[in-house]
Amino acid sequence: MKMERNALLVGSVIGIPIRLHISLLLVVGFFALSSGAGFLWILLLALGIFGSVALHELGHSIVARLFGSYIHDIMLYPFGGVARISNMPKRPESEMLVALAGPLVSLLLALLFWILGFRLLASLNLMLFGFNLLPAFPMDGGRVFRAILSKRKGRLEATRIAATWGKYICIIFVLYGIFSPSVALIFIGIYLYFAGQTEYRLIKMEYQTDPFGTPDDLPGIEVSPPPYAKNFEKKWKDLFRS
Ligand code: ZN
Numbered sequence: 001m002k003m004e005r006n007a008l009l010v011g012s013v014i015g016i017p018i019r020l021h022i023s024l025l026l027v028v029g030f031f032a033l034s035s036g037a038g039f040l041w042i043l044l045l046a047l048g049i050f051g052s053v054a055l056h057e058l059g060h061s062i063v064a065r066l067f068g069s070y071i072h073d074i075m076l077y078p079f080g081g082v083a084r085i086s087n088m089p090k091r092p093e094s095e096m097l098v099a100l101a102g103p104l105v106s107l108l109l110a111l112l113f114w115i116l117g118f119r120l121l122a123s124l125n126l127m128l129f130g131f132n133l134l135p136a137f138p139m140d141g142g143r144v145f146r147a148i149l150s151k152r153k154g155r156l157e158a159t160r161i162a163a164t165w166g167k168y169i170c171i172i173f174v175l176y177g178i179f180s181p182s183v184a185l186i187f188i189g190i191y192l193y194f195a196g197q198t199e200y201r202l203i204k205m206e207y208q209t210d211p212f213g214t215p216d217d218l219p220g221i222e223v224s225p226p227p228y229a230k231n232f233e234k235k236w237k238d239l240f241r242s
Pocket residue numbers: 056060102103132140223224225
């Protein structure tokens with residue numbers, strides 16, 4: 001195992017490296033040591049939770065790869081996972097299939113865990129399924145929403161509408177997070193708010209530079225459940241520059 005990009009490389013599945021970000025290691029370590037529930041129990045629970053998140057991301061990644069995308073890696077953070085994908089499919093039908101693949105995996109896992117009697121992991125996966133399908137662009141449901149709109153309004157206008165809806169839903173997340181209170185939800189809401197706006201700006205740029213086509217050398221797209229990476233855009237640009 002080695003450290004790279006502030007993360008521990010724990011292995012790879014069908015050639016896709018799976019990394020645990022250092023913040024995740026710290027959070028799990030903290031809970032394992034401070035919780036009264038027992039060290040081993042917390043570690044097993046973390047394995048179940050983040051294994052489920054990794055499988056959700058693998059669902060997106062495998063379908064994207066079928067459409068010719070390149071998957072750099074899957075990074076797991078305390079609040080979710082991010083798959084770094086180059087050359088994401090842009091046809092609405094393909095985009096919709098990639099977006100739906102993650103929630104579908106979560107739904108199947110929920111059923112599996114339910115049958116096996118792991119109720120906690122079953123409900124967690126059901127939550128991953130439901131939450132990610134909310135039409136809050138750039139979450140999975142928001143991508144499905146954009147893909148449907150793209151058929152009639154074109155990709156740029158569809159992204160504008162989906163990102164606007166996403167913005168309002170994020171404000172609801174933050175307000176709900178304040179009153180619950182849930183720090184995670186506040187964080188996710190703020191992160192998604194800016195991620196959605198950034199992606200809309202990038203697509204606008206894409207159209208301004210080349211109105212007749214969509215070049216593939218622009219920053220790729222991160223996939224939820226709640227995408228959660230600092231300086232993500234910058235890392236993408238560095239990646240394409242080198
Ligand atoms: Zn997802």
